[in-house]
Amino acid sequence: MKKVNNLIEIRDENLKQNFLNKLSDDSFNSIVNSLDIKREKLYKHTSGLENSALEFKNCSSCKGLGFCKNELCGYINLPFVDGEDITFNYKACRFKQKEINNNKYKENLNLFDMPKSLKDAKIKDIYTDDASRTEAIKYVINFLKNYKKEDIKGLYLHGNFGCGKTYILSAMANELIKKHYTIETVYFPTLLRDLKNNFDSLGDTIDYLSNVDILIIDDIGAEKVTDWGRDEILGTILQTRMNNLKTTFFTSNFTLKELERHLSNNGSEPVKSSRIIERIKFLCQDMEMISKNYRN
Numbered sequence: 001m002k003k004v005n006n007l008i009e010i011r012d013e014n015l016k017q018n019f020l021n022k023l024s025d026d027s028f029n030s031i032v033n034s035l036d037i038k039r040e041k042l043y044k045h046t047s048g049l050e051n052s053a054l055e056f057k058n059c060s061s062c063k064g065l066g067f068c069k070n071e072l073c074g075y076i077n078l079p080f081v082d083g084e085d086i087t088f089n090y091k092a093c094r095f096k097q098k099e100i101n102n103n104k105y106k107e108n109l110n111l112f113d114m115p116k117s118l119k120d121a122k123i124k125d126i127y128t129d130d131a132s133r134t135e136a137i138k139y140v141i142n143f144l145k146n147y148k149k150e151d152i153k154g155l156y157l158h159g160n161f162g163c164g165k166t167y168i169l170s171a172m173a174n175e176l177i178k179k180h181y182t183i184e185t186v187y188f189p190t191l192l193r194d195l196k197n198n199f200d201s202l203g204d205t206i207d208y209l210s211n212v213d214i215l216i217i218d219d220i221g222a223e224k225v226t227d228w229g230r231d232e233i234l235g236t237i238l239q240t241r242m243n244n245l246k247t248t249f250f251t252s253n254f255t256l257k258e259l260e261r262h263l264s265n266n267g268s269e270p271v272k273s274s275r276i277i278e279r280i281k282f283l284c285q286d287m288e289m290i291s292k293n294y295r296n
Contacts, residue, residue, distance in 0.1 A: 015016070016040070019042060025053055028049060031052055031079065033134065035079060041086070049089050052076065052078050055077055062095070066093050068093075076091050121149040122137050132289060136289045142173050147247070153285045154247045155249050156286055158256070158286075158287070159253070159290050161253055163290065166218050169185075182212050183212065183215075183216070185218060189222050189223040206237060210247065211241075214247045214248075215241065218250075218251050220254075221258070221262050221263075227272075230272065244280050256286055
């Protein structure tokens with residue numbers, strides 16, 4: 001029994017000396033000092049603490065996730081006090097946390113039948129080599145700086161197919177989501193089709209679209225005009241948003257005058273179409289953007 005006790009004492013002393021020797025490493029020492037626990041409780045964890053120190057050191061000079069040297073990319077295996085002992089858990093590094101945050105905000109950006117690539121649209125990636133796009137880009141940048149600070153209208157952004165209308169507004173939406181605003185982008189023709197096919201959720205969907213912080217209605221004018229779609233859906237949403245001063249954006253291949261004729265069923269219902277146009281004018285600034293087709 002005495003021999004066993006001697007062996008335990010020798011083992012414990014070796015653990016202690018090994019631990020004390022590692023304290024000469026600044027990263028190791030820093031991690032140990034961050035733990036509110038008696039030193040002797042850490043002796044048996046020297047190997048784990050040494051690994052944490054190495055991963056911590058790797059992170060301090062890392063340039064990004066593509067350069068990560070740690071065992072689990074984007075994470076540091078760090079010690080945490082657990083009662084009178086410690087446990088090791090993975091904590092995201094600054095680059096991984098940024099990626100997690102970006103993915104989290106994207107979950108708040110809903111896209112009704114819009115290309116998934118629009119979730120990655122960025123202001124810095126907007127082509128600025130075409131002068132005809134300058135006014136729209138300036139408006140969006142000013143909107144980003146002053147939304148909620150000033151009374152700024154949305155945009156009725158119209159122009160030729162493929163000129164980047166939807167991309168510009170999607171890039172704007174992605175920036176606003178980071179500030180925790182709720183934003184919805186809907187491709188209008190598909191929205192109407194989906195509402196017809198999911199009639200039970202009609203009321204909830206209209207209520208949501210009427211009250212979301214920022215609504216982007218994409219490609220209005222591409223839908224087949226019906227009294228129901230124009231008056232019961234679009235008219236109701238726009239009236240509520242107008243009453244509550246909710247910011248609304250549109251993209252279209254039609255000018256407002258052309259859209260008015262489209263919504264009137266080619267002139268047969270001018271009063272009803274003019275009501276929609278007046279609501280759009282109240283909510284938005286009319287802006288044309290004619291440019292080359294960037295989808296080719």
